[in-house]
Amino acid sequence: MQRTLAIDGMTCEHCARTVEAALNALPGVRADVSYAARRAQVDLADGTDDAALIEAVRAKGYDARTLDDDQAPAEPATAVGGDGEGLHIAIIGSGGGAFAAAIRAAEAGARVTMIESGEVIGGTCVNVGCVPSKIQIRAAQLAQYQRENPFKGLADHAPAIDRPQIAAQQHSRVAELRQAKYQKILDDNPGIDMIRGRARFEDANSLLVDLQGGGQKRITADRVLIATGASPMIPPIPGLADTPYWTSDEAVFSNETPEHLLVIGSSVVAVEQAQAFRRLGSKVTILARSTLLSSEDPDLGAGLTDAFRRAEGIDVREHTQASAVRYEPGRFVLETQDGPIHGDRLLIATGRAPNTRDLGLEQIGAETDERGGVKVDEHLRTSVEHIYATGDCTDLPQLVYVAAAGGTRAAVNMTGGDARLDLSAMPAVIFTEPQVATVGLDEGQARVRGIETESRTLPLEHVPRALANFETRGFVKLVTEAGSHRLLGAQILAAEAGEMIQTAALAVHNGMTVEALGDLLFPYLVHVEALKLCAQTFTKDVEQLSCCAG
The missing domain is CATH 3.30.70.100 (Alpha-Beta Plaits)
Known part of the structure; x- marks a missing residue:
């Protein structure tokens, strides 16, 4: 049979x-x-x-x-496009969103052409973002644990740090993952082709590619996905362009330990890199235009600032801007309202700008936001029929898993399906120590939407695992809809916040109340039990509960 x-x-x-x-x-x-x-x-x-x-x-x-x-034909059935030869999808870019779309589109039978203008494939995350930065952060964390730990029976000592060796490990792992997760997909998938060059739109169905080896190639496609990512945004500070400043692209692979690193910026990349360099031996000063993490719940930024100042010795200058920058032999000088600040390296970490400037979007009438991000709807459609977009080049949150989810859903929609991107329970993590993790709405965001809220904040000193680890800096905050107690969002400042947040994301996604969350069984002596305990504070005094109270 x-x-x-x-x-x-x-x-x-x-x-x-x-x-x-x-x-x-x-x-x-x-x-x-x-x-x-x-x-x-x-x-x-x-x-x-x-x-x-x-x-x-x-x-x-x-x-x-x-x-x-x-x-059961010998070959998979292909979606029929306008040219009668099968659906042809062109994808500009080769990062996580681009590859997610390419894989799904090829599975659906489409012929896929990817176009990459850079020297390597894989986009920001694997090459200069998530992967190498997390290696750097982990190395810095282990160095700090050698320098200082909470257990009296373990002697502290100065770590021996070899930055070139750390950088070599970063480059090796990046190359390994780029080969396994990107190049191998191209090698093994006959339905996906790669062209190396810079693409721009001639019209909604045609791209002109300036090939890396010289010459041009015109590509006609039934659908186009824009997935060009983003690049470090450089603020227009007088004198800055004439100095050898770093962006995160250079800092993450640095072979050196600056004596004094100056950081301009106050969001994810700025705080992660500031702490990593501090723990690897540099003096660090952060210049924040407002406060740290100013777009998040104020308690998160305040808590992280306190940790940086008290536990790390990082000089956080809030409400401070550089009015001019100059480079003297061996040192940077930043002019501020409080006087000059000197350092031997300068990191610019003021966000990332969408790579859309040279795509010819004006040629096809694609709408963009004030940063140049391509506007998309929940189906990843742009304002132009048959043109889709995903990732950091859009008005979506600049997170690789959002890019990849968007790429997959865009491919489904480009090949005749119907998929939408739901960001209502999108988790986000900042990999400092303590980590910062969020999902859903904070109190301010709920207020803007006209939602009356009720919230509770549980300091980690009430969490058994935090006590056992002697890591009680931080808190868990749950925001609910007043009356129903339906969970709207969670904000966590804790050593393992990134490992805790997905439980809160599932609760938000499924419309759970805090009573239902607090009634669930959680393993004992785990960090995520803090969510259960915080949920119980809506109806109980947790100080009156025994250690593993149900």
Whole structure:
């Protein structure tokens, strides 16, 4: 007896071999899986249940469905586009959002052409953002733990720090992930082509690409996805352009430990890099135009500022701006309203600007915001028919997982489906110590929407795991709709806030009340129990509860 299965979710030949092995492990089954066709041809013993085949595939993280003989062509059916040759999708960029879209579109049978103008593929996250910065931050954290720890029985000592070795590890891991998660996708997927060059729109269906090797190539596509990412934004401070300042692109891979690092900026990159450099041996001064994390709940910025000043020795200058910058031999001089500030390195971390300036968006009438970000709706559609966008080049939050989710949903919509991007329960994490994590609405955001709120804040000194770890700096704050107690949002300042926030995100997504959250079973002596305890403070005094009270 024979069966043909359609397999969804495969991205490479290794996926096909994984599915094949799972099927062949079943008694009486002999399977041959084609990645190119997204099909499994299965010979099986009489009486074998089709459901067992599908379950074996799903157990490996893929999906399957049986096809009748007249539904099982040798190659996957393609979506039909305007040219009658199958749907052709052009993707400008090669970061997380671009690749997520390419994979899903190819799975749907589309022919995909990616266009990358940079020297390497993979975008910001893997090359100069999330991956190398987290390696740097972890190295700095371990150095700090050697220098100072809360246990009297463990002797503190000065760490021996070799910055070139750390940088070498960063470069090695970045290259490894770029090969495994990006280049291998191209190598293994015949439905995705890559062109190296800089693209701009001629019209809504045509791109002109200036090729890296010289010459031009015109690409006509049925759909286009803009996924060009963003670059460090440089403020127009007099004199700055004439100095050898750093952006995070350079700072994250630095081989050196500056004696005194000056940081202009007050948001995610500024605070992460400031603490990392401080822990790796630099004196650090931050110039914040307002306060740290001024776009977040004020308690988060205030708590992080206190931690930086008291525990880290970082000089945080709030409401301070540089009116001019100059570089003298070996040092920067920043003129401020409080006098000059000197340092031997300057990091500019004032945000990232969308890479949209040279795309010719005005040629097609695509709407952008004041930063140049492409405006998109919840289906990732731009103001121009057949043109979609995702990631840091849009007006969406600049987070790689938002870019990737947007890319996947854009591909579904470009190939005839209907998918929307819901950011109502979007978690976000800042990887300082303590970490900062948020989801949903804070009190101010709810107030703007006309929602009356009730909130509670639980200091970590009431959380057993924080006490056991001697890490009680921080808090958990839950914001609810007044009356119903439906959870609207959570703000967390804690050592493991990033590992805690997804539980709050699930609660927000599912419309849970704090009573329901507080009634759930949580493992004991885990950080995330703080959410349960904070939820219980809406109806109880947690100081009157025993350690593991239900």
